[in-house]
Amino acid sequence: MKRVLLLVIDALTAPLLVKEMENGRYPNFQKLSDAGYLQEGISIFPSITHAALTSIITGEYPDKHGIIASHWYDFANDKVAYFSGSPGMMLQKGVGNFFREFLLDLNNDHLKALTLFQKLERNGHETACINFPLYRGDVPHKVNMPLLLKWIPNLPESTVVYGPKKLLLGDLILNPNELDIEASFTGAANWFGFHDKNTIDLVLQLAANDEFPDFTLAYFPQNDETSHAEGPVASHHQLDRLDEMLGDLIAAYGGLDSFLQQFMLIITGDHSQSETLADKAEQAINLEETLNGFQMAQAGQPWNDDSEIMACPNLRTAHLYFKDSFTPGKVQMVLDQLLAESRIDQLIYRASLTDSGQGYVVQTQNGRLHFWREEDGKAVDQFGNSWCWTGELAVVDGRLQESILTFPDYPNAFERIAGALDCTTSGPLWITAKLGHELIVPHIKPYVGGGSHASLHRLDSQPPLIVAGAPQNITLPKLPRITDIVPLCLACLETE
Ligand SMILES: [Zn+2]
Incomplete structure (x- = not known):
């Protein structure tokens, strides 16, 4: 059975990616699309990060998974839930807040559906999560407490989070059991490890040691931030490094053919971005x-x-x-x-x-x-x-x-x-x-x-879906929705 690698690039915008590929800018995205399939996908409404990431990992709309947006009102606790934009933006608002809300509240309190990590591991598969904010699984992991206590003084002595068997979360979980890797891009300058540089490095280390389990999800947050600041067209330099990473990944497995004999690779985003006015x-x-x-x-x-x-x-x-x-x-x-x-x-x-x-x-x-x-x-x-x-x-x-x-x-x-x-x-x-x-x-x-997003309009709602190395018995969706990714992964891993 093939292993599955799912790469989620925040705010990856299908029409712009395709245009730049036609200009020859991303040879490795191109190679993988040529070997497989590239379609414009459809996000959920609102087409915004936390709600859409949750749809990617649960295969459900907010009515079933509970994360309605990045900013909503929580009736039960008379409390406003607010997960602003990207990790970079959140960190500016206070590191303690970021980790309490992301690490604990989002996954423990608000998320109502099973994640793909849970579905797979309950069926005997092993999975890994690299920096994806919706990481919930069934395996307890100890968090780097000295660091966390410095930021969130009122936490209990030892804080455990429940994730997939292999969980890498920035500076908070650096060395999960049984993995021979070490995060180097950590600390304040690298968004405490929640940064593309770190995710890229960890993916390539897992590749070098061939330590990918049956399913791995790696998340790249920075494209969203750059695209907000510079606009979706100008921000495409952000993908150059990711294209290089794809090249290195393929090379680590001895070239495209042998890589795709071992893996089904999926590349997608959560939403796209449209340009905003300057005044x-x-x-x-x-x-x-x-x-x-x-x-x-x-x-x-x-x-x-x-x-x-x-x-x-x-x-x-x-x-x-x-x-x-x-x-x-x-x-x-x-x-x-x-x-x-x-x-x-x-x-x-x-x-x-x-x-x-x-x-x-x-x-x-x-x-x-x-x-x-x-x-x-x-x-x-x-x-x-x-x-x-x-x-x-x-x-x-x-x-x-x-x-x-x-x-x-x-x-x-x-x-x-x-x-x-x-x-x-x-x-x-x-x-x-x-x-x-x-x-x-x-x-x-x-x-x-x-740039910005979150509306119902197509320009906010078009992440691509690239699939390469899909087993032949799998039918790829003609009009993929981000909720179709979970069934695709389950089919590849022959799990109901
Ligand atoms: Zn955004």
């Missing part, structure tokens, strides 16, 4: 201004008695929560006020929010669409989901071609919207920004003149 006043839509007249909860803080609305921006989208006492009349005022802002693209909400019955509503300045799942409905989408609707399909670029529903500008819109709004921790109302814009509240800094 800050124009670029950023401040929800406190747009919702002038309502009492907004202070960003990042629990509800207080006076506030009526809590806004949780996630880059190019945001969700709103309302106090129970918020009346239908006020909801309508909120919708009207948001629709009057010309930089807002769509309002996406549970139909129950306006007492419109079951299902979901999308509204823009140009129309309103109400849709819901129904067996033997009006039409099926490209993934076999059956739907009914009333109103304007155009608000999600919906088209009917030979009674198949497609959504060219908002790929797989219905399934993605349902997968978000059915999540219990989702706000009932989502707002998406038109291309070029982000949604903010005052303390959030927009990525002006760079």
